[in-house]
Amino acid sequence: MREVRLSLFGFGNVGRAVARVLLEKELLFREKYGLKFKVVSIADTSAVVWLPEGMALREALMVKENFGRLSSWTNDYEVYNFTPEEAVREIDSDIVVDVTNDKNAQTWHLAALRDGKAVVTSNKPPLAFHYAELTKEAERRDVPYRFEATVMAGTPIITVLQDGLKGDTVERIEAVLNATTTFILSRMEVGLDFEDALREAQKLGIAERDPSGDVLGIDAGYKATILHCLAFYPVTFNDAHAKGIAEITPEEVRRARERGNTIRLVAEVREEEITVEPREVPKKDPLAVESHENAAVIKTDLLGELVIKGAGAGLKETASGVVGDIIKASMKLRES
Incomplete structure (x- = not known):
């Protein structure tokens, strides 16, 4: 022992x-x-x-x-x-x-x-x-x-990148990494505007009193930076380009739904490139997550696309x- x-x-x-x-x-x-x-x-x-x-x-x-x-x-x-x-x-x-x-x-x-x-x-x-x-x-x-x-x-994306793809070369990662923004955008899909959805998230304890780290894309940017360090080579958050969801309007959400899509805050990680921004994704796409789920699509030269999906928040x-x-x-x- x-x-x-x-x-x-x-x-x-x-x-x-x-x-x-x-x-x-x-x-x-x-x-x-x-x-x-x-x-x-x-x-x-x-x-x-x-x-x-x-x-x-x-x-x-x-x-x-x-x-x-x-x-x-x-x-x-x-x-x-x-x-x-x-x-x-x-x-x-x-x-x-x-x-x-x-x-x-x-x-x-x-x-x-x-x-x-x-x-x-x-x-x-x-x-x-x-x-x-x-x-x-x-x-x-x-x-x-x-x-x-x-x-x-606890969804083991770090372990996958550290230990699970030894013979593969990662080409890109696309991921939804922030549950707070997913909740807000989901509530906007049923008619709330951004401010009302944010207040609801704060009341439920999903968003912080100061929500800027989440809604401005900073939290997702931190996580995407860590993924770049693992998949490619070390960089810092200063190399990331992050845009959040604060400017998304109910009209944009409605138009996306009419096209059969949903808006999510998507991080894309390629060699020398880290971007975080709201994007339309098809409803059947792995990145069209709900609630506190996160998802990542890891594209490699040998395996092709690996989808890893699970809880991205919660105690x-x-x-x-x-x-x-x-x-x-x-x-x-x-x-x-």
């Missing part, structure tokens, strides 16, 4: 979903993989809670859900005001798990890698701007750096990608 020490950064919705999976499937992970996970620290925006002997995840969940912040948790635990980089350097762990929205997290990802710790993340901007630096550092230190949940949540779905990466990183560490 291999014991793996985890430092969890981010204890919002996704972080708590990851904690629940670690709790609920503890026996499965022991029996199937020979892995025992011990969470030695958890960080939210209020504090870092650290116990080298391992923390009680059920108690952590109860504190966060009842009080809203980990700094309220003082019974038997030390509460620290570490920065993420200080926490990474100070806390003895095997894997650093980043499920935050910290746009500058590459600094402490690098600190973790340089300290010989694996990193698992769902955080997109570090990879969209610093992919080459992060992956080269991981390779240099021979430690895992895994990021399945950055694109399509359990994102936790699937994160926990899967924790297991893969743990097994790699066990081999080394």
Whole structure:
């Protein structure tokens, strides 16, 4: 039985979903993989809670859900005001798990890698701007750096591009990668205008209070940039051309429907070219997804077109990608 020490950064919705999976499937992970996970620290925006002997995840969940912040948790635990980089350097762990929205997290990802710790993340901007630096550092230190949940949540497009097409040359990828815009456009198809559809998405928790990252195409652009790095070579989000859906009118949606089409925010990735823009797609096209589904069509020289489709958002779905990466990183560490 291999014991793996985890430092969890981010204890919002996704972080708590990851904690629940670690709790609920503890026996499965022991029996199937020979892995025992011990969470030695958890960080939210209020504090870092650290116990080298391992923390009680059920108690952590109860504190966060009842009080809203980990700094309220003082019974038997030390509460620290570490920065993420200080926490990474100070806390003895095997894997650093980043499920935050910290746009500058590459600094402490690098600190973790340089300290010989694996990193698992769902955080997109570090990879969209610093992919080459992060992956080269991981390779240099021979430690895992895994990021399945950055694109399509738990639907394994990253794994497909990393491990599944070894003999193929990717020619292009076309994908719908943002569920918020799909929801808004779907609601516009039944008569709502953009603003009303956006307000409904916000009320349901599908869109953020500040929805600009989604509706301006930035989120999809981050994801498309990561796909380019995998399929071709490293670039940054600065090389992407992103246009969102804020200017789409009900009239445009209606005309598309009359032609038997639907409008979706489509990312197209080719060598040296990343574009994100609203496009009409036929109703029977794989990219004509609904709800929180994402889809990608990967065109290669040997296989032709490979369609990968599945949940691109959701707490359990994102936790699937994160926990899967924790297991893969743990097994790699066990081999080394």
